[in-house]
Amino acid sequence: MGSSVRFERRYGFVSLFSGGLDSILATRLMSEAGYSILAVKMLLPFYPGRFSREVKRYFHEAAGCEVVELPVGEDYLELVRSPSFGYGKNANPCLDCRLYLYRKGWEVAKLVGARGIITGEVVGQRPFSQRRDALIFLDKRSGIQGRILRPLTAKNLPETELEKSGFVKRETLLDIRGRGRARQFELAKKFGIKEFISPAGGCLLTDPGFARRVFALIESGNLHFPATDIVKFGRMFKINNVILSVARDKTESDELDSIYSLENVENIGHIECLRCAGPSAVFLAPSEVSEEMLELLSSMVVRFSPKLGGRGEVLLSIGGRDKIISAVAADDATIERYRV
Ligand code: SF4
Known part of the structure; x- marks a missing residue:
């Protein structure tokens, strides 16, 4: 990815952006806190694809930052073929997939001088890959422990390097957890986010x-x-x-x-x-x-x-x-x- 993609600007964070409400809110929260953010939508082969120009314009406004799309390579298929941590209920290798996205996000972060990556993950929202222990495990296995910030749920997780170093103030972050969506809808209302692409109909591997x-x-x-x-x-x-x-x-x-x-x-x-x-x-x-x-x-x-x-x-x-x-x-x- 490094040699073929050029970014002109420097950013504080790279956001792993799916287009779902949680990724919009996590990005917007940090954007409102004053960080410059590059939102990156990885074009996974089994996940809804490219954003139209109109949708990109909408995301730009809703998330408060630029959104770019990046294709993934053969290495993604390798993890689908043979995931180190196995499959979820169907052909979804969620733990390997998350690790892949963190690592690719971090590659982009290094290119743009960002200090960390943001995700919209929320403790307890998904039974398999978003349990608290699974998120802590993923951090350890990612090779970039302390650089992954989950603004919507960070207060349910150990402090990251980003917070310890003072780059991010913990009080900026939230403590949302569980499968309920009420707090996300409340936050969307506060930010004036009216519509969003539903995460339903998401990953075909599930x-x-x-x-x-x-x-x-x-x-x-x-x-x-x-x-x-x-x-x-x-x-x-x-x-x-x-x-x-x-x-x-x-x-x-x-x-x-x-x-x-x-x-x-x-x-x-x-x-x-x-x-x-x-x-x-x-x-x-x-x-x-x-x-x-x-x-x-x-x-x-x-x-x-x-x-x-x-x-x-x-x-x-x-x-x-x-x-x-x-x-x-x-x-x-x-x-x-x-x-x-
Ligand atoms: S549901 Fe699909 S896109 Fe999401 S983490 Fe699992 S494998 Fe990856």
């Missing part, structure tokens, strides 16, 4: 159905960056180490077509029905795919094109090569056997 898809990618050796988008669309199948995603409607066909056209690489293939409307499909394979497998994939795609009447031709493309395959629609048992 959704059981989506988690099954992610685990299928991991098990088949297909969790990589284009796959992080493909996994959000279509009916998904896993056949040994091949993942097939067949669009459910025109919108999904367009999405899969556009991901494929952007990511025309060796380990992604594309299938479309010829001479009649049918769904687009993409498949992912970590190594070369046999002819038998290509025929099976084609037959599964034909199965979802009722107008082909049980037999049809598809155009299959992989690694810059195209071929036409004539296939008989796969039967229901085959479809169900491989469905994720």
Whole structure:
């Protein structure tokens, strides 16, 4: 991140900014206390994505500071594949994810001369990653103990270096705890914050159905960056180490077509029905795919094109090569056997 991103200004804090109410309030609280803050939204592959220009303008006003977005790299996928501290209820590696965000936030903090990072975490708000002992544990494991400030809940936690050094006065900080939201709503009212993006509908890794898809990618050796988008669309199948995603409607066909056209690489293939409307499909394979497998994939795609009447031709493309395959629609048992 360091060499490719340039920041012109210096800041007192970097805020790890999700766009949820707590991150807005934590940032605004410190901004009101006179600190210059750079809010950083990390673009996690399984969390709601980029802010529109309008939303950014809103956040600028609500949080009282500049908001920038930064992509994350392959190292994030590595922790999803194999988290040091395990998964939560589904495919959410929350402790590893928090540590990752702290460390990335601290990299930015060093670039802009900031003394610490701010988060909107609140003791007791989430059962797994925001218990008091979990937050203290995370601080110790982060490598930047004492530099992580949680303004909404800081008085429930040991004093940080930032407070001990006098850079932050403890009386500026709050003691919110638990799952209730009343104090946050009160604070939002005080700051005149009227609307905010709800954290609901947040991280896809916490959704059981989506988690099954992610685990299928991991098990088949297909969790990589284009796959992080493909996994959000279509009916998904896993056949040994091949993942097939067949669009459910025109919108999904367009999405899969556009991901494929952007990511025309060796380990992604594309299938479309010829001479009649049918769904687009993409498949992912970590190594070369046999002819038998290509025929099976084609037959599964034909199965979802009722107008082909049980037999049809598809155009299959992989690694810059195209071929036409004539296939008989796969039967229901085959479809169900491989469905994720
Ligand atoms: S819910 Fe998702 S984004 Fe949030 S800490 Fe857990 S893995 Fe990370």
